[in-house]
Amino acid sequence: MPSPPTETPRREMESLDPADWEEIRRLAHRMIDDGIDHLRDVRSRPVWQDMPPAVREAFRSGLPQEPQPLAQVYDEVAASVMPYPMGNIHPRFWAWYMGCSNITGALADFLAAVQGSNLGGGNHAATLLDNQVVDWLKTMMGFPAEASGSLVSGGSMANLIGLVVARNVMAGATGVDVREEGMAAARPLCFYGSDQLHGCHRKTMETLGLGNNALRRIGTDQRLRIDCDALRARIATDRADGRHPACIIASAGTVNTGAIDDLPGLAAIARDEGLWLHVDGCIGALLAIAPDNAWRVAGLELADSIALDPHKLLHAPFEAGCVLVRDAAAHRKSFAVDSEYLQSTRRGLPSGDWLYELGLQTSRGFRALKIWMALKEHGVDKFGRLIDQTIALAGELARRVAAEETLELVVEPQLNIVCFRYRRPGLDADRLKAVNVEIMLRLQEQGTAAVSDTTVHGTHCLRAAIANYRTRPEDLALLVSETTRIGRTLAS
Ligand SMILES: *Cc1c(COP(=O)(O)O)cnc(C)c1O
Numbered sequence: 463m464p465s466p467p468t469e470t471p472r473r474e475m476e477s478l479d480p481a482d483w484e485e486i487r488r489l490a491h492r493m494i495d496d497g498i499d500h501l502r503d504v505r506s507r508p509v510w511q512d513m514p515p516a517v518r519e520a521f522r523s524g525l526p527q528e529p530q531p532l533a534q535v536y537d538e539v540a541a542s543v544m545p546y547p548m549g550n551i552h553p554r555f556w557a558w559y560m561g562c563s564n565i566t567g568a569l570a571d572f573l574a575a576v577q578g579s580n581l582g583g584g585n586h587a588a589t590l591l592d593n594q595v596v597d598w599l600k601t602m603m604g605f606p607a608e609a610s611g612s613l614v615s616g617g618s619m620a621n622l623i624g625l626v627v628a629r630n631v632m633a634g635a636t637g638v639d640v641r642e643e644g645m646a647a648a649r650p651l652c653f654y655g656s657d658q659l660h661g662c663h664r665k666t667m668e669t670l671g672l673g674n675n676a677l678r679r680i681g682t683d684q685r686l687r688i689d690c691d692a693l694r695a696r697i698a699t700d701r702a703d704g705r706h707p708a709c710i711i712a713s714a715g716t717v718n719t720g721a722i723d724d725l726p727g728l729a730a731i732a733r734d735e736g737l738w739l740h741v742d743g744c745i746g747a748l749l750a751i752a753p754d755n756a757w758r759v760a761g762l763e764l765a766d767s768i769a770l771d772p773h774k775l776l777h778a779p780f781e782a783g784c785v786l787v788r789d790a791a792a793h794r795k796s797f798a799v800d801s802e803y804l805q806s807t808r809r810g811l812p813s814g815d816w817l818y819e820l821g822l823q824t825s826r827g828f829r830a831l832k833i834w835m836a837l838k839e840h841g842v843d844k845f846g847r848l849i850d851q852t853i854a855l856a857g858e859l860a861r862r863v864a865a866e867e868t869l870e871l872v873v874e875p876q877l878n879i880v881c882f883r884y885r886r887p888g889l890d891a892d893r894l895k896a897v898n899v900e901i902m903l904r905l906q907e908q909g910t911a912a913v914s915d916t917t918v919h920g921t922h923c924l925r926a927a928i929a930n931y932r933t934r935p936e937d938l939a940l941l942v943s944e945t946t947r948i949g950r951t952l953a954s
Pocket of ligand 1: 616617619
């Protein structure tokens with residue numbers, strides 16, 4: 463066994479606080495000024511640019527041993543980090559589906575870090591504020607006040623938490639306590655979703671010990687919504703085979719095309735069959751606050767659990783997801799542990815709510831503040847109108863695409879995701895795919911626009927996900943003209 467040195471030398475007391483508070487004040491003000499300029503001028507920069515070799519090299523330096531002035535460290539950030547972002551805050555970023563942050567959220571993240579509170583819980587203001595944000599999200603979803611919820615890292619974690627509760631409750635109904643006995647003691651549970659489900663559900667099924675095969679992927683109709691008749695049939699087959707149908711995962715906004723499953727229809731099936739209804743609303747749940755489009759997610763409030771993503775359509779800086787569970791007791795029962803080092807008291811710091819009992823994390827960040835401050839500043843209706851704005855822009859892009867001889871709209875958009883491709887006669891599917899991938903990469907490398915690609919019912923296409931509150935119609939016009947121009951160059 464290693465033993466400590468016999469004599470430890472006495473050291474001066476140290477701390478991480480700066481030696482000169484006025485110096486850090488000046489530097490911090492410079493960072494804020496640079497940050498505000500960065501946002502003000504975002505439109506004038508390329509959406510994305512690749513990093514030169516010297517910048518890549520900078521991130522290979524070893525563990526710092528010697529101290530250096532913070533001003534020098536910040537210079538390095540300004541030179542090597544800030545100019546090379548992912549680009550998702552840029553008005554012409556439409557790749558994948560994500561929010562674009564906001565200045566208030568950024569300031570809130572700073573203040574949250576300054577306070578440094580741990581949202582594992584306890585009796586302090588951040589705990590109350592965290593609960594308040596969850597209450598607001600319940601209100602937005604039309605969920606009852608007695609429901610529970612938790613702010614988590616994102617949609618993947620929100621889905622995982624919701625589906626853990628679903629698994630435990632459904633196995634519990636057959637007399638098996640999964641927390642104590644594990645999945646081996648339970649009858650084989652089956653979960654159901656469409657073939658358009660987000661990839662996180664596969665990881666969840668594996669993590670839950672159910673295995674990927676227990677997730678039944680049901681076919682979708684022309685508009686990419688789950689086929690409810692096929693779902694009923696599959697549930698019946700599984701039951702006849704001695705399996706235990708447990709949970710329907712409805713998509714409120716699929717990642718490919720923004721398709722919204724028939725939520726009232728699925729709620730009816732879940733009720734008839736005695737299944738848990740979980741809604742993956744990472745894209746679409748927040749439509750519930752959009753005046754022109756809330757009707758699209760009617761039925762959301764019938765769910766047993768909902769996963770939603772404030773870092774998408776509420777544009778909270780990463781990370782911020784949220785899970786809501788109708789049965790608050792079932793939620794807590796799935797995660798509560800009686801830790802001797804975290805006992806509650808009637809007074810003092812341990813008398814507050816223990817939020818870590820609602821999920822997997824123990825220490826939790828103060829992610830509620832960035833949502834809370836932006837909602838108070840703008841009011842919830844503004845966020846709803848911004849969602850309507852992006853959906854209207856997607857409609858406009860679809861019209862522009864349809865009007866172009868060399869572009870094809872692959873599916874009529876139902877939300878703010880537009881799937882389209884460059885095409886010309888005489889090119890087979892492989893050539894078309896190669897041309898479209900090249901268009902996507904050139905748009906990115908030029909710094910003009912970021913779109914992604916996907917395959918919808920077998921057709922490869924480009925995909926513009928317009929969640930962005932900075933996008934204007936002229937940005938879409940540029941996307942269309944550059945796509946056709948690059949396509950022409952490639953095809954000739
Ligand atoms: C984004 C998304 C997720 C995953 O959410 P993260 O916040 O990226 O973890 C899950 N489902 C759908 C439909 C999504 O769009």
